[in-house]
Amino acid sequence: MNESVPVNTSDNIRARHPMAEAFEMFMGNYAAVAALIVLILIILAAIFGPMLYPTDPFEMVWAPFSPPGAEGFLLGTDYLGRDMLAGLLTGARVSLAIGLAAAFMSVFIGITIGALAGFYRGWIEEILMRITEFFQVLPTLLFSMVIVALFGASLPIITFAIGIVSWTAVARITRSEFMRIRELEYVTASRSTGASNAKLIFSVILPNALPPIIVQAALMVGSAILFEAGLSFLGLSDPNVVSWGQIIGSNRQYILDASFTVTIPGVAIFVTVLAISLVGDGLNDALNPRLRRR
Amino acid sequence: MSNDDILRVKDLRVRFPLKRTGFGKRDYLYAVDGVSFNLKRGETLAIVGESGSGKTTTALTIARLQKAFSGSVQLGDIDLLALKGAELRDMRNRMQFIFQDPYSSLNPRLRAEDIVREPLDNQNRMPAEQRDARVEELFSAVGLRPEQRRLFPHQFSGGQRQRIGIARALATNPDLIICDEPVSALDVAVQAQILNLLRRLQTDLGLTYLFISHDLGVVQHMCDHVAVMYKGKIVEYADRLTLFNHPQHDYTKALLAAVPSVASALRQG
Amino acid sequence: MNTHSGTSAPALLSVKNLRVEIKTRDGVVPVIDDLSFDLPEGGNISFVGESGCGKSMTALALMGLLPQPAGRIAAGNILFDGEDLARATDARLREIRGNDISMIFQEPMTSLNPVYTIGEQIAEVLRRHQGKSRKEAHARAIELLDSVHIPSPQLRVDDYPHQLSGGQRQRVMIAIALACKPRILIADEPTTALDVTVQAQIFDLLTELREVTGTAIILITHDMGAVAQMSERMVVMYAGRKAEEGRVRDVIQQPRHPYTKGLISAVPHLLDTITDDRPELLEIPGIVPPLTEFGRPNCLFASRCDSATEKCQAARPGEIAFDNGHSSACFYADEMQP
Numbered sequence: 001m002n003e004s005v006p007v008n009t010s011d012n013i014r015a016r017h018p019m020a021e022a023f024e025m026f027m028g029n030y031a032a033v034a035a036l037i038v039l040i041l042i043i044l045a046a047i048f049g050p051m052l053y054p055t056d057p058f059e060m061v062w063a064p065f066s067p068p069g070a071e072g073f074l075l076g077t078d079y080l081g082r083d084m085l086a087g088l089l090t091g092a093r094v095s096l097a098i099g100l101a102a103a104f105m106s107v108f109i110g111i112t113i114g115a116l117a118g119f120y121r122g123w124i125e126e127i128l129m130r131i132t133e134f135f136q137v138l139p140t141l142l143f144s145m146v147i148v149a150l151f152g153a154s155l156p157i158i159t160f161a162i163g164i165v166s167w168t169a170v171a172r173i174t175r176s177e178f179m180r181i182r183e184l185e186y187v188t189a190s191r192s193t194g195a196s197n198a199k200l201i202f203s204v205i206l207p208n209a210l211p212p213i214i215v216q217a218a219l220m221v222g223s224a225i226l227f228e229a230g231l232s233f234l235g236l237s238d239p240n241v242v243s244w245g246q247i248i249g250s251n252r253q254y255i256l257d258a259s260f261t262v263t264i265p266g267v268a269i270f271v272t273v274l275a276i277s278l279v280g281d282g283l284n285d286a287l288n289p290r291l292r293r294r
Numbered sequence: 295m296s297n298d299d300i301l302r303v304k305d306l307r308v309r310f311p312l313k314r315t316g317f318g319k320r321d322y323l324y325a326v327d328g329v330s331f332n333l334k335r336g337e338t339l340a341i342v343g344e345s346g347s348g349k350t351t352t353a354l355t356i357a358r359l360q361k362a363f364s365g366s367v368q369l370g371d372i373d374l375l376a377l378k379g380a381e382l383r384d385m386r387n388r389m390q391f392i393f394q395d396p397y398s399s400l401n402p403r404l405r406a407e408d409i410v411r412e413p414l415d416n417q418n419r420m421p422a423e424q425r426d427a428r429v430e431e432l433f434s435a436v437g438l439r440p441e442q443r444r445l446f447p448h449q450f451s452g453g454q455r456q457r458i459g460i461a462r463a464l465a466t467n468p469d470l471i472i473c474d475e476p477v478s479a480l481d482v483a484v485q486a487q488i489l490n491l492l493r494r495l496q497t498d499l500g501l502t503y504l505f506i507s508h509d510l511g512v513v514q515h516m517c518d519h520v521a522v523m524y525k526g527k528i529v530e531y532a533d534r535l536t537l538f539n540h541p542q543h544d545y546t547k548a549l550l551a552a553v554p555s556v557a558s559a560l561r562q563g
Numbered sequence: 564m565n566t567h568s569g570t571s572a573p574a575l576l577s578v579k580n581l582r583v584e585i586k587t588r589d590g591v592v593p594v595i596d597d598l599s600f601d602l603p604e605g606g607n608i609s610f611v612g613e614s615g616c617g618k619s620m621t622a623l624a625l626m627g628l629l630p631q632p633a634g635r636i637a638a639g640n641i642l643f644d645g646e647d648l649a650r651a652t653d654a655r656l657r658e659i660r661g662n663d664i665s666m667i668f669q670e671p672m673t674s675l676n677p678v679y680t681i682g683e684q685i686a687e688v689l690r691r692h693q694g695k696s697r698k699e700a701h702a703r704a705i706e707l708l709d710s711v712h713i714p715s716p717q718l719r720v721d722d723y724p725h726q727l728s729g730g731q732r733q734r735v736m737i738a739i740a741l742a743c744k745p746r747i748l749i750a751d752e753p754t755t756a757l758d759v760t761v762q763a764q765i766f767d768l769l770t771e772l773r774e775v776t777g778t779a780i781i782l783i784t785h786d787m788g789a790v791a792q793m794s795e796r797m798v799v800m801y802a803g804r805k806a807e808e809g810r811v812r813d814v815i816q817q818p819r820h821p822y823t824k825g826l827i828s829a830v831p832h833l834l835d836t837i838t839d840d841r842p843e844l845l846e847i848p849g850i851v852p853p854l855t856e857f858g859r860p861n862c863l864f865a866s867r868c869d870s871a872t873e874k875c876q877a878a879r880p881g882e883i884a885f886d887n888g889h890s891s892a893c894f895y896a897d898e899m900q901p
Contacts, residue, residue, distance in 0.1 A: 015405065015444035015445045015446060015449070016445075016446065016449065017446065018402055018403060018446060018448065184398045184399075185393040185394070185395055185398045185399035186398060186399050186400050186401040186402075188359055188391070188393070188399075189391065189393060189399050189400075189401075189412075189459075189462065190401070190412060190416070191359060192357055192359055192386060192389075192390065192391045193386055193387075193390070193412055193413035193416045193417070193462070193465075193466070194383035194384070194386035194387065194413070194416040194417055195383075195412075195416050196383070199416070204401060207403050208401070208402065208403060
């Protein structure tokens with residue numbers, strides 16, 4: 001029964017996972033790769049910085065408003081004479097941690113709701129999408145402020161407050177991807193060979209729906225960092241920890257006298273969020289099969 | 295089984311709701327409207343028709359991938375439409391589907407061997423250690439090389455992808471294989487490879503096909519019996535020679551007359 | 564390169580040694596490689612082959628619509644009424660497109676703009692190319708809809724594309740294509756997305772319009788049956804090259820290239836009488852070579868041909884001529900059994 005062996009022009013092709021090709025595509029995008037390197041440096045600084053530079057960011061170490069470089073303080077001191085560099089390094093941990101945790105939370109909620117709505121359709125979808133719409137029309141900043149004001153300004157509460165208002169985009173993307181993919185023949189093929197609903201959702205549809213969700217998640221880390229900065233600027237931050245937004249918020253009255261105390265953490269936020277966006281864009285291009293050669 | 299009929303479909307109806315017309319009232323479109331036929335073991339029944347005729351809906355309903363409204367479908371002595379949950383999943387090893395589009399019918403994230411193994415894993419009857427050997431056997435049966443097992447779908451051509459789809463359908467030794475336009479998405483030169491393969495497999499393994507197609511040339515080549523569907527109903531049912539040489543129904547005649555054929559160029563004149 | 568003696572009428576369109584190159588990641592490849600053919604005034608010719616063989620690329624080259632910036636005409640001439648379109652300016656090509664040469668596409672669903680009525684879309688072409696007033700164009704649009712047999716055209720002229728069936732949409736596309744009385748109509752797989760009975764109607768319509776208006780038709784298809792029904796002459800394309808050309812009846816009765824023979828016998832045909840004899844279909848193994856192999860100096864079909872010899876691997880066959888302008892690019896064309 002082997003008389004018809006199909007001819008393959010290139011005989012020994014290596015098995016290449018679709019993700020391997022996406023990685024190659026990403027590496028070809030220089031802006032995204034540069035942004036990824038910057039991001040890795042920022043993360044390394046956040047992890048190891050406070051160990052290598054163990055000055056307490058809450059301690060008054062010198063005269064207030066010393067400009068950067070003065071007396072060995074690389075980035076100067078703030079209005080209470082606290083070391084800006086120490087604040088920046090310690091703040092990086094908090095800002096990044098809140099960004100990641102909030103993004104993780106919204107992706108988790110968003111995927112759960114979007115997947116159930118997109119897979120089961122009908123009344124389940126109706127209810128879940130009404131809930132999503134409810135959260136979508138909430139004035140996000142106001143709602144998070146209310147939560148923080150009610151439950152106190154601790155890191156978990158702030159993370160929760162950010163996560164609870166930002167999952168709707170993920171839910172919508174997940175739902176539309178599920179609705180599209182569930183109609184594809186390979187899903188029907190799985191179903192026709194006896195796959196259970198759980199298997200269809202988790203191991204057939206979800207892996208194929210992930211690319212746009214990954215992109216959205218990356219961008220969400222950036223927006224969560226911004227959100228946290230916004231809350232801190234309004235004074236709604238945990239007083240026991242330093243974050244970039246909190247440094248800006250506490251120095252804001254002195255912006256005319258010592259602008260560097262606000263600019264430096266501002267630039268840190270800007271560079272981090274920009275790097276995350278560029279990486280997100282790179283992921284988007286790499287994971288988007290329409291841009292990839294066939 | 296005393297009777298040779300492997301599949302018996304009786305008075306099958308499938309309907310889809312249309313717009314609401316009044317308070318509480320609903321209009322329905324009967325996509326399949328009282329379809330009955332039997333299919334003998336080892337034979338091929340073709341259902342032909344144009345888009346909207348209900349042929350694919352009929353196939354999907356028989357495969358329990360689409361909800362029936364009324365009627366009965368018997369595979370051997372099982373009443374398919376009565377099955378639920380685990381029973382239904384169990385039954386699926388006896389009936390498999392070959393899809394039209396070899397690009398969308400294979401999960402892009404699975405390797406070829408995992409796609410072919412999926413029915414075995416879902417059914418979970420064959421001991422896990424035998425499954426590998428079975429996959430190897432299936433690869434050679436459909437004319438794929440063993441070293442292609444580890445590749446991903448996008449690394450195959452359309453014809454090769456369809457071979458993977460066929461291997462997947464054969465995995466559980468099904469009683470019935472439903473082929474839904476299996477070659478219409480393929481290039482002309484590749485169609486022959488797949489049609490020959492399907493016929494060869496039928497002879498070697500005694501397969502039974504329910505063959506859905508709009509292409510009368512292909513149907514003519516593949517089938518033993520033909521059912522012509524039009525607007526949800528079977529308007530003509532006959533064996534191959536009768537239907538093509540002596541069509542009775544006007545619609546069948548119109549359909550046959552509409553096919554552009556090389557016959558005119560082969561006639562001398 | 565020899566040209567054909569079969570057609571005596573002066574050619575309306577004469578393509579000579581056309582070479583079209585596309586820039587890809589792996590370098591520049593000739594997607595059309597040394598293609599020559601003639602189309603007389605009011606004639607009809609079909610291009611046949613698998614996808615990726617250069618059929619559609621030929622149409623795009625004629626229309627001056629090669630993918631930009633990757634594609635370009637590298638050599639050869641496209642003589643339309645004596646004017647070389649291969650060297651025409653973009654402005655001149657725009658003038659010719661839709662006016663002297665029109666095209667209809669495979670997918671009538673996506674080739675009409677959903678936000679305009681079909682009347683507006685037909686009138687648009689008339690106003691752009693013929694400078695007709697709004698009112699004149701509207702009236703002419705109704706006439707055109709009538710000529711492609713759309714029932715009650717006065718009413719349907721204000722319909723949006725989604726209100727029409729697939730076959731009607733293709734009729735509208737034909738009406739748009741014929742609006743300026745083009746001298747050539749290129750139909751790229753015009754019925755692939757349609758049902759057979761609708762396909763038959765569209766073919767009848769095209770044949771009728773050719774007889775009435777004298778528009779020459781270039782049909783691009785993969786269906787030998789459609790070729791047999793629609794055309795007098797045919798060109799079989801393989802991997803960007805002309806494999807065979809000739810009168811349709813000659814080519815189908817006595818193919819002179821193994822690829823043509825394969826294309827004909829790989830498909831189960833609906834013949835006048837069906838018998839119990841069902842031989843295995845002739846298989847053409849493998850697939851069309853990847854673009855990177857286009858342009859190699861050998862017979863590109865050799866890897867799929869069961870009568871290929873060392874000669875086929877070593878050199879590119881020239882054209883061997885037969886009667887009635889029948890020619891084949893196969894070393895063994897003389898020896899082919901009918």
